Structure formats: structure tokens, C-alpha cells
Amino acid sequence: MTTSFLDRENTVAPVEFNRFLVPPAALAVHLCIGQAYAFSTFNLPLTKLIGITHQDPADWVATDVGWTFSIAIAILGLSAAVFGRWVERVGPRKSMFTAALCFGGGFIVAAVGLHFHQLWLLYLGYGVLGGCGLGIGYISPVSTLIKWFPDRPGMATGMAIMGFGGGALIAAPLSLALMDHFKSATSNGVVETFVTMGVIYFMYMMIGVVSIRVPARDWKPDGWTPPANPGHMVTQANVVVNQAWRTPQFWLLWGVLCMNVSAGIGVLGQASPMIQEVFSGRVSAAGAAGFVGLLSLFNMGGRFFWASISDYLGRRNTYLVFFLLGIALYCTVPATGHLGSTALFVAAFAIIISMYGGGFATIPAYLRDMFGTLNVGAIHGRILTAWAVAGVLGPQLFTYLRKFQIDHGVPKAQAYSITMYIMCGLLLIGLLCNLAMRPVSTRFHVEDRA
């Protein structure tokens, strides 16, 4: 493979190119990097690398291992923000190739760290290098998809970002199957699994690298003409990334994403213990694992469903639904616990988590509506810092509030009630940010170069 193959100029699609080849190319990358959500399947085996069947005193402890995922998510946000402009400049093929190298290579470096039992190499490999793969891979296909689907930008980006949710559904059973396959008297199979996954993910991401194409400069879908009046909240101008983050709209959207993610991510992290404590004696550990699986499905499905719906509802109205329906559902959850209705409890959280995923998937199209297509990938990269903040805020708030209530004598089954109302508060802040959204002032616009 030569460098020129990766250059943007060599990825311009021929006239007969079918634009529906682009979403699976993007999905090939997102399905791989979505593995990050399933990293917890390695948490326990990583604490038994020396003891194999039990935890040896020389083995790492769970908190050491837990940092790996946190570092990867933090680096995801940082690298998306830092490399966003580079991704825009070099195009999707070179950036997806870089993401494949980082993500696949990250597994290999981490595997070396596991083999020599060097924790810093695990952090460097999966956390830092893999995290860069996550960030670059996440934003790589976004602006390309928006340019290919100017008529359905929500659906197109929703399809790709759905892959990030779906990646965990594949990675969790794959990791378990590989560890089971490789385990022996002298190894619990994690090192071999890391190497195998590194190779598989690199090769699979290459499907996306070779398939991705950018549209020619003035390309438009057959029979589609840009609407003369796209609506009050959809711009036809462009704002460059260095101007975008100086606008109030950028920070309002940052708040919208941060609050929506904070409210959902806390639930995702505590879903298993939460349902077992609220329905003590009625939901087993296996049932709770099923609940987590169900939430993953709604997280994935919501990404495609809500982002597609946003093409018809409008972005602001879609987030309005997320926040209003989210507040109503969070207020209802304590009642479902008191009623003892597992079905209502599960249904409420399934919808909440679908909107959590929907928030991620709809934000690129919202950014395109506000700032145009010129630098939408780079702007998307910068706004993902809200994810990094929410990744700390949501789970910390959720676990702290629960602990605070239990320490003050509240029964475990009821300890989540106040937490739910606090989540309503977060969504209310997001709602206010969303209501405050107005078109970007024309002084930030640049001449159309898209």
C-alpha cells in the first residue's frame, strides 16, 4: 500500500459510485472501536494473569485495571479534539488507516504489557494508543457521510455511530469465546486474545479504509436539490472550527451533549447492581446481566432510530423530546420500583438509554445544521470533550449519591430515588441549553468553500 492510495485526492468517487457503499465502510470502523464499551469483560481476567484461576498477591488489583478504560475514553475525547482538523485535511481514508494502526497496534502493545506484566504498557497500549484510535476512528467518517447524504444527514451519521454501540455487542461474546479458546494450564488466555483481537480489528478496519470514498466537489444525490428555505435552524453557510468554538452555540451544544450523556452513562455503569437492589430477591445476577444486554441493544438501536427521526423532526425538537421524555421517565422510575413492576422499570430505562445513544448520533447533524459542512468533522471532534467530562461526572454523581443515601440510613432499594431526581436536574440544564439555541451570527460565517 502506497501513501498516495491513502490521500484524499485518490478517494474521490467516480460518477457511477453508489453512496450506500459509504455507511458500511464507516460501520466497519465503528463496529471495531465500539469494542471499548465491552472492555469490562477483561477486568476480572486481567487481575488473574499470574494466579490464572485465582488472584495471586502479585496480580494487579481491579482498580489498577479499571484505569485502562478511563484513560482510553479520556484520550478518545482529547484525540478527537486535537486531531479533528488533521482528519478534515487528510480525508477519511488516511485517518481511518491511522485509527486502524493505533487501535490494532494498541492491542498488540497492551498484549506485550500483559506478557511481561507491565501495567504501564497496558495503559500506554490500550489506553493511550488505542484511545487515539478510538478518537480518530470515531470522527473519521462523520463529515464524509454528511457530504454523501445532504438529504438525510441524521440517518447517515446515525448508521455509523450505531456501529459504536453495536461494537460492544460483538466484542463481549467474542472476547469471552477467545479467552475460553486460548486458556490453558499456564495462561488464562488474555494475552493471546489481545493479540488476536488486535489483528482481527486491524484487518476489519481495513475494509473501511479501502471502501471509503469522498464525493466529488459539486456532487449531489440524483434528483435532489438543496431546499431553498431549509428552515430557521439550518444554515447554508459555513463556520470554521477555530471560529465555531468561540460561538455561544458551540458551548450550548456542548452542554446539551454533556448533560444528555451524564444522565445516561451513570445508569449504564450501575445498571446491574441497580436492578438487583431495587428488586432485591426478584432479579438474579444473570437476570441483571440480561438487563445490561438489553440496555446495550437499545443504546445501539436508539442511535439509528433517533438520528433518522431527527431528519424529519429537526435537531432541536429531537433533543427536546430527549430531555422532556427523559425527565418524565426518570420521575417515573422510583414509582415503578415502589410498584414492584420490573417490566415498567426495564421499559423506562430502555427508552432512556435509547435517547442516550440517540444524543450521540444526532449531534453531528445538529453541528452541521448550525455550522455547515466545511469543518463539521473537526467541530464534532472538539465537542466530544463533553463526553470525556460526562464520563467522569455521570458515574461519579450516580455512585456518590447512592452511597450518601445508604450512609444516611436509606434502604438500598430506595437509594436510587433521589439519584433519579438529580438526573432530571441534569436533563433540565440540557433542556435549557437546547431551548437557548439560535442560528449562529453571520459574523462567524466564512465564504462557502464546502
Added chain:
Amino acid sequence: MRTRLVMLWLSVGIPLAWGIYKTLQNAMKLFG
């Protein structure tokens, strides 16, 4: 082009369908 389209969608659809199937299998335990 059509064959390429089908192959590409199958290459992402099959692993995703497998992941959904395994997750649904797990999710059934909630109602079991």
C-alpha cells in the same frame, strides 16, 4: 457495483447480527 454493495453490507451485517443474537440470548435471562 451491486455485488460489491451486497458483500460490503454482509461483511458488517453478519457480525452485527451475531452480536445482537448473543445479546438477546443473554437478555432473555431477565425474563427467565
